[in-house]
Amino acid sequence: MSKAAKPVLSLKHFILKQEVKNLYRRIFRAIKHVHDPQHRQELKEWVRTDFRANAHHVDETTIKMYIKYGERCLKELENTIHLSK
Template identity: 65%
Template sequence: MPLTDKPILSLKQFLLKQEVKNLYRRILKTIRQVPDESNRNELKAWARSDFRSNAHHTDEVTIKMLIKSGERSLKELENNLCLTR
């Protein structure tokens, strides 16, 4: 009896999924450093909706492109946080 009905991921797919999860965690961790609560909530909602709206992608190249875009956004957020300190 199968535990879940989820498809079995290839190693590449598994590693990409882990990379996406790690990026999401890093973004949320960085957002926690935002001093203003309303900005923090707005950024959390943005991150959540952005990841959900792109969750349907299965093409490896597209996912890698989205990861790079997310990393650029994270870097920009980190830079802005450094400027406010």
């Protein structure tokens, strides 16, 4: 039995995929600094749900738009965490 081969990504899509993974990791690293465990768990669930809901996008422009949106959310989260200290 052979598994169906995954489609080969273009270089641009490969780079975008890496950017998305790095953004995901950065968001989870920031969430670790949230003091309230319940709020931390809610944030984790929100991030997972949001990333899964948008995983089907293949258009380069759309992916870039969502990366920018995620970076703005991350910056807002980091600012909020910093202000709460």
